[in-house]
Each structure stands twice: as C-alpha cells, then as structure tokens.
Amino acid sequence: MTSSEKMTTANTSADMKCIVVQQTFTGKRELKVTTAPKPPAPGDGEILIGVKACGINFNDVLVRYGLLEDSPRPSFVPGFECSGEVLDIGLNVTHVDRGDRVVVLTRFSAWAEQIVVKKDLVFKIPKEMSFREAAVLPVSYLTAYILLFEIGNIKSGQTLLFHSAGGGVGVALTQLSKLVPNLTLMATASSTKFDVLRAHIHYLFEHDMDYTEDIKKIAPEGIDLVLDCMAGDDCERGLALLKFNGKYVMYGTSSLLSWDVKNLFGITKGMTNWWQNDKVSCLRLFQDSKSIHGFNLVQLLSRGSNETRRYLGDIMHKVFVLYKEGKIKPVVDSVFTFDEVNNAIGKLVERKNIGKVVIEPFLNSKTEKVKKKKSSSTPGRQDSSSTSGPDDDDDDKDPEELRHNSSSSQ
Amino acid sequence: MTSSEKMTTANTSADMKCIVVQQTFTGKRELKVTTAPKPPAPGDGEILIGVKACGINFNDVLVRYGLLEDSPRPSFVPGFECSGEVLDIGLNVTHVDRGDRVVVLTRFSAWAEQIVVKKDLVFKIPKEMSFREAAVLPVSYLTAYILLFEIGNIKSGQTLLFHSAGGGVGVALTQLSKLVPNLTLMATASSTKFDVLRAHIHYLFEHDMDYTEDIKKIAPEGIDLVLDCMAGDDCERGLALLKFNGKYVMYGTSSLLSWDVKNLFGITKGMTNWWQNDKVSCLRLFQDSKSIHGFNLVQLLSRGSNETRRYLGDIMHKVFVLYKEGKIKPVVDSVFTFDEVNNAIGKLVERKNIGKVVIEPFLNSKTEKVKKKKSSSTPGRQDSSSTSGPDDDDDDKDPEELRHNSSSSQ
Numbered sequence: 001m002t003s004s005e006k007m008t009t010a011n012t013s014a015d016m017k018c019i020v021v022q023q024t025f026t027g028k029r030e031l032k033v034t035t036a037p038k039p040p041a042p043g044d045g046e047i048l049i050g051v052k053a054c055g056i057n058f059n060d061v062l063v064r065y066g067l068l069e070d071s072p073r074p075s076f077v078p079g080f081e082c083s084g085e086v087l088d089i090g091l092n093v094t095h096v097d098r099g100d101r102v103v104v105l106t107r108f109s110a111w112a113e114q115i116v117v118k119k120d121l122v123f124k125i126p127k128e129m130s131f132r133e134a135a136v137l138p139v140s141y142l143t144a145y146i147l148l149f150e151i152g153n154i155k156s157g158q159t160l161l162f163h164s165a166g167g168g169v170g171v172a173l174t175q176l177s178k179l180v181p182n183l184t185l186m187a188t189a190s191s192t193k194f195d196v197l198r199a200h201i202h203y204l205f206e207h208d209m210d211y212t213e214d215i216k217k218i219a220p221e222g223i224d225l226v227l228d229c230m231a232g233d234d235c236e237r238g239l240a241l242l243k244f245n246g247k248y249v250m251y252g253t254s255s256l257l258s259w260d261v262k263n264l265f266g267i268t269k270g271m272t273n274w275w276q277n278d279k280v281s282c283l284r285l286f287q288d289s290k291s292i293h294g295f296n297l298v299q300l301l302s303r304g305s306n307e308t309r310r311y312l313g314d315i316m317h318k319v320f321v322l323y324k325e326g327k328i329k330p331v332v333d334s335v336f337t338f339d340e341v342n343n344a345i346g347k348l349v350e351r352k353n354i355g356k357v358v359i360e361p362f363l364n365s366k367t368e369k370v371k372k373k374k375s376s377s378t379p380g381r382q383d384s385s386s387t388s389g390p391d392d393d394d395d396d397k398d399p400e401e402l403r404h405n406s407s408s409s410q
Numbered sequence: 411m412t413s414s415e416k417m418t419t420a421n422t423s424a425d426m427k428c429i430v431v432q433q434t435f436t437g438k439r440e441l442k443v444t445t446a447p448k449p450p451a452p453g454d455g456e457i458l459i460g461v462k463a464c465g466i467n468f469n470d471v472l473v474r475y476g477l478l479e480d481s482p483r484p485s486f487v488p489g490f491e492c493s494g495e496v497l498d499i500g501l502n503v504t505h506v507d508r509g510d511r512v513v514v515l516t517r518f519s520a521w522a523e524q525i526v527v528k529k530d531l532v533f534k535i536p537k538e539m540s541f542r543e544a545a546v547l548p549v550s551y552l553t554a555y556i557l558l559f560e561i562g563n564i565k566s567g568q569t570l571l572f573h574s575a576g577g578g579v580g581v582a583l584t585q586l587s588k589l590v591p592n593l594t595l596m597a598t599a600s601s602t603k604f605d606v607l608r609a610h611i612h613y614l615f616e617h618d619m620d621y622t623e624d625i626k627k628i629a630p631e632g633i634d635l636v637l638d639c640m641a642g643d644d645c646e647r648g649l650a651l652l653k654f655n656g657k658y659v660m661y662g663t664s665s666l667l668s669w670d671v672k673n674l675f676g677i678t679k680g681m682t683n684w685w686q687n688d689k690v691s692c693l694r695l696f697q698d699s700k701s702i703h704g705f706n707l708v709q710l711l712s713r714g715s716n717e718t719r720r721y722l723g724d725i726m727h728k729v730f731v732l733y734k735e736g737k738i739k740p741v742v743d744s745v746f747t748f749d750e751v752n753n754a755i756g757k758l759v760e761r762k763n764i765g766k767v768v769i770e771p772f773l774n775s776k777t778e779k780v781k782k783k784k785s786s787s788t789p790g791r792q793d794s795s796s797t798s799g800p801d802d803d804d805d806d807k808d809p810e811e812l813r814h815n816s817s818s819s820q
Contacts (some may be wrong), residue, residue: 004596069697151701153563157717221715235692242716245705245721279689282645285704286660287479291561292702294695295655304654307567311454311655 014038017361019341021063021396023074029066031078031345033338039116042090043110048083049104049294053135053335056357057168058229058254059298061348063108065257070130072108083134093119094173101125102326103134105142105312107236107301111338113361114293120309123316126324133330134358141319142312143251143297143309147227149178150295150373151249158224161215163234164254165189165197165204166354173209173227174200175328186223190351197354212237222246230255235278242290242403249293256348271330276344333354337363413661424448427771428522429751431473431570433484439476440489441755443748450527458526459514463745464492466767467578467809468639468664469708471758473518477666480712482518489520490708493535493544503529511535513544515552517711521748523771530719536734539577543740546578546766551729551738552722553651553661554582557637558727561703566592568634569646571579571625571651573644574664575607575614576600576764583637584610590593596625596633600761607764617761622647632656640665645688652700658705672815741765747773
C-alpha cells in the first residue's frame, strides 16, 4: 500500500474536492477542480465510498470534449471507475461493510473524494491488489473480457486484430488473449511503443497508416475477430479484412476526436465523411457470413437493466479470479493529482500512455507518484504500479521512460 | 432400417438416375429427373457414395426458383445433404471404408444415385441412426448448433425468438435449446401447427402477422437472440426487438420467395422495398450495444477455407454425440421418390411440413413411404421416421396428419 493510500479520508469539513465538467459563458467546456458538499448518508441499497484512486478512460476524453452521446449537461462530476474504502452502507447492503477495500464501476461521478453509489457494481478487491491497480481494472478488463470471450468467442488458432495496443483496453486484450493458445495477434499502436509491445504482439502496425494490404499478405483468408475502438476508416478496413464467419466489433469511437478537430479547422473537404455514411447491408452480411457488433459499456451502464448490471458484475468476478491466479495484472502508466487532471487527460489525447493513467484525490503533487520501471505487458510481469517515489515532469522523460508512453482506448 | 434402405445400390448399367435443375428455351427453370453417366472412380481424397436418402432444405427451393446467389448455371444436380453407403474410396482416405454408412454435406450434387465428394465433409453415422435420419441431419443441426452456441452464445435465462418453428432448422433449434436451462422460447409458425408446437415453445405467433407489440408486452426489455430465416419485414422487427447487447442473426431469406412472387404479379407498389433498403449504421449498433450477424452455410461450403470445412466437421461430431446421448432426434416429416421431387419441394413452399422432407432414389412410389404418427419435437420422443408403410396422397390427409404439416426454413 502506498503512503497515499494510507492517508485517511476522514475530513471534518462538510465540503470535499471533486472534478467537474463545466461550460463557460462562451460555450467552452473545461475540466476543473472544485469543492462541493460531501454526499449525504447512503440510502437504501447505496454505499458511501472514500475514494483513493480513479482510472481515466478514453470515454472521459470524449466527455471532456462533449463528444459522448447521452452525457449529462454541465456541470457534472465525470469518471467511470474508482477504488476506495467503504465509509458507510445503507439498508439492504450485505456484500460489503465499513472499512472494506472496494472498486466501483459507475456512470459518471467517480472523480470526487467521496461518492455514494448503488450497491450492485461495488466489489471487494483482493487484499494483494493495490488501490491503483483496482482503480484501473473495471472498464479495461470488463471490456476486454466481453470482447474476447462473450462477443468474440475467440478460439485457439484464430487471428485477432485490435487497435491502440498500448491503451488500457489494449493491454488488457493482450494479457487476456494469452489465455487462448495459438492466437495470432495483430495490432496498431504509435510506433514509439513498438519496442515494448513487440514482445507480446506478433504484428504491429502504425496508427493512421492503411495496414490493409500488409495484413492481407499475412492472413490471406482474413481475420477472425476485429476489435475496433477507433471507428471511421478503421471500420471500413476492419470489415474488408474479415474472413467468412468473421466478427467485427466496434467498442469505441476514438477517431471521432481527430475527426472533430479536423472539422473544426475546416480540413474535412475531400475526406470521406464516414460518420454520415457508415451503413452496411444486412443481406450483404448474410451473403458473406460476417457479423458486426457494437459494444458500448457507457450505454450499458446508463440504459441497461438490472440483469445487465448483474451480467457485468458476474464478469468482474471472473476478472478477479484471473487476477488472483496471476493471469492478468493491471498496468498503471502514470499517476496524477486531481489538480493535474488536464495533464492526465492530455496524455491520453496525445496517446503517450502504455497502460492506464490514474488520478488521486489525496496525492501530494509531484511527491508520491508512481515510479516507473521498464514495464512489460506480460501477465505477472508488470511492475509499474504500487510503488511510490518521485516522478518528474512528464514532458521531460528520458528515452527509457518514453518507451512506456502509449495510445489509449476507452 | 427400412426396406428401401436395404435395397442394393449395385447397378450394372453405366447410367444412373439423378435430379437436375434445368432451364427451358423460354427461360423457365424446372426440376427434372433424368439419367446421367455414373461418376468415375474417386480420385485423391475423394469418396464414391451410393446414395440412400436426401434431405430437402429451403435453400433447395431458392435454387429451384433461381433465387440463391452463386448457384451454378443450369443444368446441374442440386442438393446439399444425403446419406448412403461408401462404394469406393480414393487415395488418402482413411476415416471411412467401403461399406461404411455415412452422411455427406455438400455444395450441390447430392440428389443422385451415386456421387463423388471430397472426403472432409463425409461422416460415419452411428449404427442406431437410420439413413433417413442421417439425410436430414447435417444442414438443420449444423445451422441450429452454430446459431445457438457459436454465434448466439446463448445462456441460461435468456430470451430467444426464431421463425418457421416447424421447419427443419426450427425443430433442431427447439431440441437444442433444451440443452440450456431456463430459456424463454418465442417463435413464429403457421397457426395449423400450433397444437403440435405449443408443448415445446412458450410463445407462438403466426407467420405474416406483426408480433412486435405482443412480444414487447411479454419481454419489455427485449430479446437476447433473434434467429431470422425470413429477412425482409422480420429483419426490421427483429432489430427493433433486440435488448441491449442483443444479437440478431440472419441465416436465411425465405421471404425472398414471397417477395419475388408478389413482384411477378406487380403487387409490390406501396410495399416497403426492404431488399433495396436494408442498411444499418455501425455507429447505431455501437450506441445501442447490438449486433447483426449473417450466417450462410451455402456460402461457407462454396467459399470457405479448409479451416472452415474442418470447423463444420468438428460441429458435426458434436451433433453426433448429442444424438447418441438421446438429446436430439431428427424429425422426418415425409418421404418422396425422386420422381416426386416437385411434390416434395411444394411441401416446403406451402410450409406444410413439420420437420424435414426426404427424397430417395430407390424408393418405390407410394409403397414404402414413412408412416406418420402423431409426432412431437421433444428430443427422444419423435417417432416419425424409419418406419415403412403406405402414405396416401399428401393433399388427402386426415386431420391428425395435417397437424404434422409445417413451414420450413433453410
């Protein structure tokens, strides 16, 4: 446990620190640290949590820029996942108790010193799991597990293509795919990360390059499973590369961000406007025996039934089992204070992370951040989290450090 | 074994009987019994089979009317499945030997007294399985198994909607779904078959009726898995009924036939031309966490790789295991001679069958057909095949018999 984790969350003030998405009078959206009243005592079926660490996902980037459908109107507290200690429980809560170390999957509201959440997506964490590891687990590993084993139904001998191999989901996919023997892994990533990723992924391609012809040479019959967090051009490429009976899954729309930026600067003329033209024919899918899937964790959290939430909970338990067996190990790229949230988000926008970026409400700036080592995404070999120590300015890394920076998805 | 099955396939003539799809000078397609030279000795990796019984599928109906994409140009021998005895084997064939009782999955060519096929989709059949049962097994049970367990990944507690419950695939789906506890089964069928089907399917709806509102009342959260062999309106309805994370699978296009007929008679004005307008948005699927699959066995047989054919073979072996365990039991609706092939096809067009229709090359017309009993689609309880006896004209059934008639798919 790091010294930050040992800090007490007890706070005599009635206010607490939290991060909000707000909109200025000129319409500009921004992320800002502010104070707000602490939440009230938990009601029936609710749990009050003192937050220790929060994971950042690519969806948070979309939220920050107003690009995620069904976001609340500003101001609101964003954040989909955090770890912490149970401070209080409401009626009809039996699976956790005060003082328990837990992790939470939630639709927004995670980035605060204290939060009250419904009980069903709060999970006790194994004692050997740090709060930092826990904070980055839910979104990435739930997503990766569902993509590979629930939707993808991936089997020995198959070929898998995914994007943003250095991102949170990318690292989780890489680790989980080791559970299936004899897969051929192909992925895109920033070329600066190839040195680190090469040991775990058979074929690497640069983001923003058209890899279609290269992949056709490697896998002339096509790909069994394409997992796409980018959309846009990668959707067209993914569909074109599918083999008969192959599956294409869209689980993110990261390239919306670059599209939006290009759009803002008026440089979209002549470009294929995929976003208005992404239709596929059911009959064509039938003729070719192919499938297209959408997986949207945020929508499942907001519109899913109790059954859906139980389903997500069941998978979280499977992920914990894999953790205890040493088969997965969350990778923390870097840790920031709440006050540095824009730097943290920036790291994802610039695709500089390998693994996940964390923000912590009780971290003393510049003193207690994660000390990074040469990391590896092999299960059980990562050692990039849970150690406190100085972390210099992120823009001032030595070459060894830079190799840990990566793109991110979800 | 029926007396027809005991008939020898030995034939001293150099010619044999087969069924061909041919086109008249006026462009009209027709199915005709003719004679053709017997096939040559099997080559490397090939097997010569003396055919005993052939299954008819809805795809054969589409072939007959020229509605199946990638059909050969007439004349050709149609037929996707048959059972028989191995008459000779070529080099490098080790898994079967002369005299073995086998079943064959093939892309066309099955409807003849003798056929030569590649070895990889020829399977020895269990000794307790009759040739008639074997002949109707491959297409229906492979399709149903893949739909439920490979694509659908169906799980206890889920809700399933499928069409043509009385057809070959429909009966196989009904039987295989019993392997998963606590499913809710909904299906469409001709109302004349409801009496028979009601015991096995929780909610039945009539073909050609819009069942959307009824199903929404029964399953307000939507359906987990929609298996659609109709396409057209049922595609739109199926997609509209999916719950979050739900799967829609198109595995047939039976309604093409009625569309085509309506089109011929110029009565399509004002109807939604779904066939030219069946596009869905990938982004929409992502937002809703839904999936659309195509499964097309004919295309897999014609364009699939060796790996695909091995995959189909592996599933056939699983189906045989289920048969031996008494968990599935193919249902033969009726048996016709080769000369009666148009009557046999007509039964599927009119959706009068429950289970599968068989044609046999060595059956004496009107004397050796299956004697039908009150059948049931419960695994292990069907007893509608393998018994010889008189079968009167199909248009002259007593009410008990009529209850066995059903719609068909694939």
